[in-house]
Amino acid sequence: QVRLVESGGGLVQAGGSLRLSCAASGIIFRINTMGWYRQAPGKKRELVASISGTSITNYADFVKGRSTISRDNARNTVYLQMNNLKPDDTAVYYCSVISGGYWGQGTQVTVSS
Secondary structure, three states: OOEEEEEOOEEEEOOOOEEEEEEEEOOOHHHOOEEEEEEOOOOOOEEEEEEOOOOOEEEOOOOOOOEEEEEEOOOOEEEEEEOOOOHHHOEEEEEEEOOOOEEOOOEEEEEEO
16 A cells, blocks of 8 residues: 655745655655645645656756755655745645655645745
């Protein structure tokens, strides 16, 4: 059974930073492309960043230069470091096994102005 457990969300002021973590189980983590998505109220879920099994990364334009996705295959964990957060970054952030179509339960990120 695939399980993805996100953590690290919270309330932060604009300009602040957060580090999201996603611990995966039930998959061969090291070969899977992992991703972080977000969904704000009333909006569609959108890709924030992804990282392949060989650590090739991809970022949405709205986080380029502000966020870093990384993975620790020994810990079956993927991270999203977010810096210089803006109120528009407020959303529920979801971890995903992109190549398998699995999702975590999400973690709320709220950025106050």
